[in-house]
Amino acid sequence: MGRLFDFMLPENKSPLTADSTDGLFHFINEVSLILLIGITFALIYFAFKYKRKSEDDKTPLITHNNTLEITWSVIPLLITLVIFGWGYSGWLNLKAVPDDAYEIQVTGFKWNWAVNYENGAQTLNEIHVPKGRPVKIVLQSRDVLHSFFVPDYRVKHDAVPGRYTYVWFQAEEVGESVVFCTEYCGTSHSDMLAKIIVHEPEDFETWLELNGGGPSGTPVEQGEALVVQQGCQTCHSVDGSAGLAPTFKGLFGKEEQLNDGSSLTVDENYLRESILNPGAKVVNGYENIMPPYEGILSDDEITNIIEYIKTLE
Amino acid sequence: MAAAQSKNMTTLQVKRFKPSENPTNTYLTDEKGVWAWMTTVDHKKIGLMYLVAVAFFFALAGFLAIALRTELWTPAKTFIEADTYNQLFTLHGAMMVFFVLVPSIPAALGNFVLPMQLGAKDVAFPRLNLASFYIYVIGAVFTFISLANNGFDTGWTFYTPYSSDTNSLGVIWVTLGVFILGFSSILTGTNFITTIHKLRAPGITWDKLPLNIWALYATSVIQVLATPVLAITILLLSMENILDIGIFDPAKGGDPVLYQHFFWFYSHPAVYIMIVPGFGIISEVITTFSKKHIFGYWAIALSSLAIAFIGFLVWGHHMFTSGQSAVATTVFSFLTFLVGIPTGIKILNWVATLYKGSIEMKTPMLYVFIFLFLFTIGGFTGIMLGALSVDIHLHDTYYVVAHFHYVMMGGTLMALLAGLHYWWPKMTGKMYNETLGKISAVLIFIGFNMTFLPQFVMGAQGMPRRYYNYIDQFQPFHQTSTIGSYILGAAFLIILYYLVRSLFGGEKASANPWNSRGLEWQATSPPDFHNFDHTPVVINGPYDYHKPMEEFQLGLAVEHNGHGHGEHHEVKTDQTEKA
Amino acid sequence: MSEHNHEHHVATAKQLWLIGGGLFVLTILTVVVSNLGLPSPFDIISALVIAFGKAYLVAAFFMGLYWDTKFNSLLLIGALVFFILMVTVTLLDTMYRQDVVPSF
């Protein structure tokens, strides 16, 4: 490659989706640079050549020149037509998912990406994918708009509540790529990152096997896993340190001050309500920013989380 | 006008009026006192009041920008919390757009020069003009009330559902504020359109209209057509907040993408509300300082209207990744490029105007050169963003941030500075310090590129916008950018310094220090309360630099100063010049 | 601009009553038509045709566009044109959300 504007782009790790984009990016930059140099040169040249000599300089009357003006309307028009066509075809390619794509469900919510695989495996903010195979990420959102952006693959799409959207790519090297959230979504928008981890196909299969088939372990262990997976720790710490929300450490049995002035002792029912419908009782000094987990966590799962919280003394 | 003119032709004489170099009675000395200023219906004073307000908000929003940039010095927290940062960029963007750029050229400079360039005594509806200023002030008050009620952190775009389910109180206040502000803009537009149609001095036919007027005309058309849609959108948004009516909120069955359509239906044309008046200034300044007829008058005049029109059909280019339909995306991308053509015609015609001119690099001209360079970069990167596949990668990254600063700051603001320096002698009767003017222009150029060029690179590398924390690899770019912004801040302080100083100790300006052929320069500096002490008669185009100055100093009759009610003035019959 | 002389057009009382009467009749007509229960697209079409008819009467005669300078009519038409543009272009999105790739 070694093109003039290479330094501007991140490494291309998914040529199938990135090549056309990169080519066009370079093309526009180069054309623009040439035109810009032309214009700038003309400006500077005229400024010196026709510098005012005396107060009563006479200037010729040149009102217009149709040939010139038409030329510099038609040439840009042609250039933009090329750019449009190129951009359009590249974009069609971004929309057209190959048939054999491997599908992964990704849900954005404040401020995490929850990832679900076909065999029931779940991860948070980590997307494991096989190398050399097209992957289709099906996006959805639980609360507000988010946007799924992988610079290395040149793909991006908004996650819209109430709808499914998607992106696809095909990673060609084992390694990691960063995922950003690029639609403003509140306090920790800039921390809503994820990692795409590309495995050799065989390694990916083993990874899936190991993590598939739902949770295992004691209720407390399952609860702990859920707290990690569901992103509770974005806001709640488990070690007593401060955050956007009250820490889980020492929570159970504690006397809690609510923002309406009342107080209560934290028990199972309160915890359950706080998880399902956090807006019902808001802790004093905090804002009601926690998403409701109604319909997202099952009763068993909530019980497990509560069991886990109880152990954090 | 023709009819009215011919009716009394027999008694009218056209005479040469040379503007007095030592006016005794000007609009600044006419009425004094705070109350007189606050209740004035004089377009010039209202223009100045707008100018002060705009400068105030610019300084405030610029100060916020400095705070933003300082926070971004390190990848994690530098000195403010994430929530504060989010409010800062929202406030910075909203203020710069709604309180600075939209009113800056039309309502501040435009108000001042538009009637003068038309040879009129005032705009068509002077009281409405004052009302629109106060509406603007009320809009500002609402925004400050919002700040006292939790503020707002939605980004200047107020996207739902984020804006309708967080922090409601602050958002409600600010959306109502923007709603009110919209009417200020609408009234200005209405006023200008009517004035341009109905109040032109004898002889100003459509082909003798200064290009600045054409630009303001196109702008007003956009203001009148687009702003009401913003008003209703923002009203719906407030109702979404207050009543939860659910048109946009997906939780209630609404469609958030519809909100984006409504918002951008205004806000894309709005970017042309911001830039097109700038184009007008460029045409005036570039001809004045190259003492040459504009190249391609009609192309420049009509391309403003073309931009205004096409500008209404491209709003969806902000929504390529939003989940709008593929058909819409394709159409929007295609139409986006078409805006580049009329804009390009303008740029190239301005360059061609310089050819064989008599170019003098005074400060306003320097800003025009800076404008041409920076805006072209901004425009080209706009084309980059219009390209479908590339925008998928660049959307909502710092590349977009850099693009719009190049067009808004490198474009509009540079044009504004050009116009401010250009008309400063007319407005205040004082000359600013030319040396300091040039020094600060150069500083701005350096500071600006240092601030925003690195943003192109990091944006293309993947740095998302509205990010409080970022990954380490972007730090060098952010730091360069931050240093650049400090240079910018210093440059603006210099400008503030020498402009304020010129008011008190500046050299007195002559009526026409630049030897311009523009009609506004045929009044005294500063002008009389009624602009001209005669009714100007126009027989030459505003760019006829090949003709002697005398021909531009024609007028009818003398009027007395002050408020012209009742029977005044006699028609002078001496010193006839053939019209 | 103002080729107009000092005489403003004064509509006769008869003209105004005629227009008013026409509007009443059209209002009743539109209710009647809606009660006929026309099949799907035609109900809207008929309602809109009548509404536009009424709008024309109001704009042309009550608002005096018929006698006024053409520019004011142009303003009204311009507003409608931009409204229609806004709607059609928005519909380009909302009506075609299902298609993955445009088919043309």
Added chain:
Amino acid sequence: MANHSASHPAHVQHHFVDSDQQFESAKMGMWVFLVNEILFFGGLFCAYIVFRAWYPELFTQAALELNKLWGGVNTIVLIGSSLTVAMAIRSAQKNQIKGLRINLLITIALACVFMVIKYFEYEHKLHLGIAPGSFWNPTPEILEELSHPKANIFFGIYYMMTGVHGLHVLVGIGLMIWLYIRAGKGHFSSEYYTPVEITGLYWHLVDLIWIFLFPLLYLIE
């Protein structure tokens, strides 16, 4: 812009050359403002069209909850008021100040009738729990008729459209009272009736909007 020696009647502001220029400017200014009104309502109509295209069945179902009869009566009332405003302008043009005042009074009365009917319509709906947004709480019987899951959106649009329109009616009433008072003070004549003319234009637009709202909201089934 020439005739400066001609007499300058008191109502002509200093920056206009003559009465005619002032009148034409005011009228054109009003038209430009009406353009903006049309696009203002245009946003609401656009939302209406989009949702109607998505859920036609919702609109036919929800329209049943609106009372055609009262909607029709209101249309007639508003058209009547448009007629009287036109008559008012005619009176002014013919220097019949008394006729002007009477016509204005009738217009104000009709506008008030419109608002009263609107009030009862709203009242009735709110009573049934067909309220906007978070107040949406229809009684069980109503809920049966309004089974569509997005029924709240129709009424969101309905309340916005009729509400904003109603506000315009109120503003119109205010303007007309102001005209009435000024007419009483003898401010208007056949020489100068600009405020009457442009308020008339505004009022006709309010009527125009209703002419479209009525079939679109009430008459679809």
